[in-house]
Amino acid sequence: MKNFKNDEVWFITGSQHLYGTETLKQVEGNSKIIAKYLQKNKNISVKVTFKALLTTPEEIYNLCQSANQSETCVGLIVWMHTFSPAKMWINGLKILNKPILHLHTQFNSTIPWGQIDMDFMNLNQSAHGGREFGFINTRMRINRKVVVGHWKDEAIIESINVWTRVAASWKATQSMKIARFGDNMREVAVTEGDKVAAQIKFGYSVNGFGLGDLVHHIKEVSEKAITQTVADYLETYEVLKPLQKNGKKHQSLREAAKIEIGLRSFLETGGFTAFTNTFENLTGLAQLPGIAVQRLMAEGYGFGAEGDWKTAALVRTMKVMGAGLTGGNSFMEDYTYHFNPTNMAVLGAHMLEICPSIADSRPICAIHPLGIGGKADPVRLIFNAPAGPALNASIIDLGNRFRLLVNTVDAIPPEADLPKLPVASVLWKPHPDLKTAAAAWILAGGAHHTCYSQNLNPAYLIDFAEMADIELILIDKAINIPSFKKELQWNELYYHLNNGLK
Secondary structure, eight states: OOOSTTOEEEEEEEOOGGGOHHHHHHHHHHHHHHHHHHHHOTTOOSEEEEEEEEOSHHHHHHHHHHHHHOSSEEEEEEEESSOOOGGGGHHHHHHOOSOEEEEEOOSSSSOOTTTOOHHHHHHOOHHHHHHHHHHHHHHTTOOOEEEESOTTOHHHHHHHHHHHHHHHHHHHHHTOEEEEESOOOTTOSTTOOOHHHHHHHHOOEEEEEOHHHHHHHHHTOOHHHHHHHHHHHHHHSEEOGGGSTTSTTHHHHHHHHHHHHHHHHHHHHHTOSEEEOOTTOOTTOSSOOSHHHHHHHHHTOEEEGGGOHHHHHHHHHHHHHTTTSSSOEEEEEEEEEEOOTTSOEEEEEOSSOOOGGGOSSOOEEEEOOOSSSSSOOOEEEEOBOOSEEEEEEEEEEOSSOEEEEEEEEEEEOOSSOOTTOOSOEEEEEESSOHHHHHHHHHHTTOOSEEEEESSOOHHHHHHHHHHHTOEEEEESTTOOHHHHHHHHHHHHHHHHHHHHHO
């Protein structure tokens, strides 16, 4: 899984030659101090590198060109220490294709009341220098994140950290390759979409492959490799007796391991980081991949069931954002409701494919009938998820735009054990309540497939939507349906007019 070691954010500072050499030396020195502080701060996951003090249009243009060409630069943190005339930035910003975080800060945290003079005022002009930079970005319709406050404040550090993680995930999205084994589930609408529009908007490519291509890799798997993977199962999970070495279903466990090894081989050979399958197309497979998909997701792959490539891409993107954080991200589906008047909740699950990164304890490795697909009983991991704050996110294609929906939730313990439920599951209370959240989700056209996240909050998805220039709809504790309907109507008008102006 991605750990950001090859990613960096460039810290750049804007000024001008009006103030003289000595002032510029101090501006550069202060900038290096801030960049070094951010670089060494353990709460920022991506390396922050001071890159340049920029004082001319040529310097700005060349820096933006270098950022575009850099394999390691995932974005720019831009600070206006003094006043930097914004016309100098136009040509550079016109070509820049990396995300921007505008850090609206100043070197000193407070005004030195007894010592402040005009030299101090000329040096510390972020208050209005940042407005000049902000104007040109707004005038050029450039999406960016604006963070305001002193650079040592913990809240500022957290905002920077969130943005740098999202910038790294945005970089990964640009080169993402998604493999589809089979097509979408027949007659389903929401899992369809415009793959060309998605590649233009997000950067990732989506291509289909016949099951024969995957089966070829599965057939090449050695018995030794299968034995080694089975041994890993036995060590890592609580494998039930029928699947153990002398059990009646042990061969099914070996078959599941064979599918996992072959599937991983296909993905690694083709450079894919996300994939889909569908129970309606399993030609050549003995069983629908269950534990194989779960374990690959735990390694960082994105996945979408029934051919849902948009969710597969989102799962991968959110796994990159959350790499190294406590908790996990998983493909999910709202499966059934608990309409107890005193404890309304949603039971999230899927036929097989929930990622063990969200498990509350050691998963059980079991085998049960699937009931659909016409294949042998599949092996899967069964577990519950821990209680705590979480969210569900989903991307849909509305034809004229992509919409990202986010619903904050609280996972809760089940009211009782689920001894007959043969799949992983999580119970949650959506915000602000089940009735309102479900109505809002349906009004917004939200999909039944989501990415369930324990370690991301809405700020990550808001930053992502800004980088991707897509619509974001947030369903949280503050929502009410009448205002929400108006928001959807206003957004419809905005995106219709905005697309027409481009």
